[in-house]
Amino acid sequence: MKTPSTTPNTDDRKWEILSSEYLIQRPWLTARRDHVKLPTGVENKEYYILEYPDWVNVIAITKEGEFVMIRQYRHGLGETRYELSAGVCEEGEDPMESARRELYEETGYGGGEWQLWMTVSPNPSTSTNLTYSFLATDVECISTQHLEATEDITVHLLSEAEVRALLENDEIRQALMAAPLWKYFASKGKGV
Numbered sequence: 001m002k003t004p005s006t007t008p009n010t011d012d013r014k015w016e017i018l019s020s021e022y023l024i025q026r027p028w029l030t031a032r033r034d035h036v037k038l039p040t041g042v043e044n045k046e047y048y049i050l051e052y053p054d055w056v057n058v059i060a061i062t063k064e065g066e067f068v069m070i071r072q073y074r075h076g077l078g079e080t081r082y083e084l085s086a087g088v089c090e091e092g093e094d095p096m097e098s099a100r101r102e103l104y105e106e107t108g109y110g111g112g113e114w115q116l117w118m119t120v121s122p123n124p125s126t127s128t129n130l131t132y133s134f135l136a137t138d139v140e141c142i143s144t145q146h147l148e149a150t151e152d153i154t155v156h157l158l159s160e161a162e163v164r165a166l167l168e169n170d171e172i173r174q175a176l177m178a179a180p181l182w183k184y185f186a187s188k189g190k191g192v
Contacts (some may be wrong), residue, residue, distance in 0.1 A: 013039050052129040056099040057086035060136045066157040068109050084177045095132035105146045107155045112139035117180050133180035
């Protein structure tokens with residue numbers, strides 16, 4: 001049995017891409033098959049990668065301390081759930097600009113104080129993108145929703161206790177939204 005190392009490892013152990021082939025290139029789905037060689041010399045002729053633009057989401061809290069949440073159907077799971085406002089970074093758009101735009105379009109809320117809250121990967125094994133999560137406080141309703149034809153979203157103002165209960169009862173299924181919310185509650189001394 002190999003013993004674990006006690007020294008920090010700075011070797012990136014990067015794989016060599018011997019060839020790549022795109023299997024599908026659509027606006028919402030780009031998949032490629034890579035033939036890769038690991039540092040050990042082992043080759044994997046079928047390693048699949050999903051290429052996506054970066055994503056954003058927003059923990060938006062009003063001046064009154066209410067969380068601006070959305071509720072929508074998610075066809076992959078066949079469920080309707082509460083979520084954070086979220087979307088895609090358009091090409092050339094700064095993540096904060098994308099997050100502000102998504103919050104405004106999906107909920108009609110804006111303004112307030114904004115900060116980058118965390119950056120996570122949806123799946124570093126097979127996805128190329130990152131998700132930028134923002135915390136926006138003191139937001140207010142400045143407009144109506146500006147939804148795309150394919151969006152069916154309702155807006156809800158929830159208390160801190162209600163959002164915490166959703167997390168504790170596994171009602172927020174989207175991991176990229178649960179992670180920044182758990183960080184938010186942990187940072188308030190309410191721990192996980």
